[in-house]
Amino acid sequence: MAGLDHPRMAMRLAGALISGHLNLAGARIAHAVWLEDCWFEEGVDLSGASAQSIAIVGSRVPGVEAGLIRIDRRLDLRRSRVTSGSASSFHRRVSALSLINAHVSGAVNLSGAEITAPGGWAVSAGGLVAEGGVYCDDGFIAHGEVRLIGAQLSGGLRMRGALLERPGQRGVALVLDNAVASTLDFSDGFIANGTVRLRGARIADSLTFEGAVLNGPPDGHGPSLAALLMQAVDFDFALARQPSGTVDLRGAQVSYLYDNDFSWPDMVELDGFVYGSIKVDEAGERRDAVGRRDSVAHRVTWIRRSPGYNPQPYEQLESWYRKAGHDDDARRVLLAKQRHQR
Template sequence: MEINDLTAAELRVWRAFPRGEFVDFRTVDDEDPATGAGWGPERTVRAAVLRSLLLNGPQEDGEIASLSLAGARITGMLDLQYATIDHPARLRHCYFDEVPRFYGCRLRELNLSESVLPGLTSHAVHVEGVLRMTRARFRGVVRLGGAQIAGSLYLEGAEISAPDAQDPALQLNQVTVGDDLWAPGLRVHGQIRLNGADVGGSVNLNEAQLSHLGHGPLDAETLSVGGHFLMRHARVQGWIGLRGARIAGRLDLAYSHLSNPGEAVLRASSSTIGELWLRKGPPMEGTLNLRRAQIEVLFLEPEMLPDRVLLNSLTYTSLTPHEPAERRIPMLERDGDGYVPHAYEQLTAAFQRIGDDHAARLVQLAKQRRHRGTLPWFGRLWGHVQDVTVGYGFRPLRAAGWLLSLLAVGSVAFALHHPRPLKADEAPPFNPVFYTLDLLLPVISFGQEPAFAPKDGYQVLAYVLVLTGWILATTVAAGLTRTISRQ
């Protein structure tokens, strides 16, 4: 491009480039670049001029050339497909008429902060430093699929709006970020796609506002994060997809409002997470899916749970904060898969690891009661008997209470009306207490029961005591067997 073809504004940029000087066309510091469509020729720069500078711009000995521009209206398409750019490109507070194209481009650094763009096409871009789009506003799709960014990707306070687009609004699938994906306060109307992305540092989406109701505003299947995934104080309308994700640190959803009524709100099945924090927020609206997930620390406050959860094959090492079993068990009863024995065993193990054996027994009792509902009528009947008598073996003192009560009833009844002896000259002296014990305890004999024969109603009482004794003995044996098998 000949220098004689440049406008006054373009000439200013051209002369500043070889010395790396900053060119600022703004009239005030807080100027809104969204009004850039009305900016005149005094601050308009053609994209072709910027392309020429970045590819073959003038050089000066002893100076470091760079493109550093603010407050300009950039007309035409900035097309740098497959180019190798050795100079930093900083286009801040600018207004782009057309979508810039960096497909397959290699850059030292790219800064589009505070700019307004109709979109961005940067598939497979390579950035040796950082890619900064702080508080940028995009009115179309941002395509960064397969990008390789050695440093950090900054999107804090950025806004991307592409609700009617067929493609995701922010495409970061298969992206590789060496450091952090830093995007607190990000606002996206559409979907963020992070499938297969690899972030060496942390992902920060604190205070983000994501909306794609009925769809997934955040689809991050098989995402790999070396640090934390932070979404504190976020507001998400639609589902969050983390199936098969690997998060070494903390997945923090504290204080966040997550809503997708009638469908899944968090899909984290088959994921591996260091810590999952669900706390201090309103109840989730939708279904929480943690099937087959592996979590070291599950920081879960019952108040944040939705009405439906999926916990089949979920494993966790620690469950905090410590809550009584009565507040944890309802989580298992909300499982959309029905009766899931594994979920009860996991909760039991969590209580046992902190030494709360009473809570562990309550969970096992709840498991047996839930299992009872899956049995045929005779199984349910026998289950009710075990529950009432000995609490399925988890409340053995209840059997002693039943035995003492029946012993008292039988002793009083037979003391008031002695049964007749079968052989008067051979019968031992009658003892109502030991006679009742002979009836109640099927494996112990005090010589009373075979020597005496009650009649009429007292014979019926004897039959009841014998039958009850056998039932208590059987349920106690079943409870002891269950306890021994658990140990």
């Protein structure tokens, strides 16, 4: 019973076949629940329930509804296979795992889980509060869209090595619009076969895509990353390979930007993007981009990947060089701006 705070005061079940619908909606569950290596013939309804800890580990479940649940410690779905049916129409989507407006004082652990909702939402967790964070490591796979709109993740979101694929008709793999988090970790081989959307997300510490692959929507239409108005301290965008779709950073603000030769696709939206400094990843070492050979030419080419002409990216770049004490480079940026304007 590793992982439960009070293993002697728990309902435990292992290796069971559970037939019928397990309905605990609105229930007050006084002790921890631990279900391991179980096979559920029908879904589990925990909506509106209150509990100490709930663990459904290494099990097969045709859908978990846990909207409005209140959990004092943790929700553990490690290594489980959670599935849902197909959406019946374009306007109706089906969630395999629903955590809408749930409140978990500890962590939500989905590490090693595989969550499948063909044409629907693999995870629907708008308004989720997870004080201990959300963990989607150790081979986590989502077939369908993962939605955490407006989530409050004071313990962060960790998706190291996760695979997000088959996002459905909209081509969106992950949505964190207006989410508030301490950290967002999409590193160590994270793959998104669909758009990653971070519109208005606020990250108190680091947002990292180090070693990630952002393939964008399978049909090639839509951005690989849409991070309009995103705010973060560290923004590590040292990818494993070039994104297939647009990277949209309009209005985003970061203190430190880290990039490499694979960071930027053919089109980058930079109007309104503000950064404090830029460092370049070379052979695993982070070095200041300012003052490097061909630095100005490289950064001006980066700006020219934006569609049309916008003065702000040039002015931001010029300001960065000037604050770093490279006035000659700053003047070169202003000349490039004038040429582009003409």
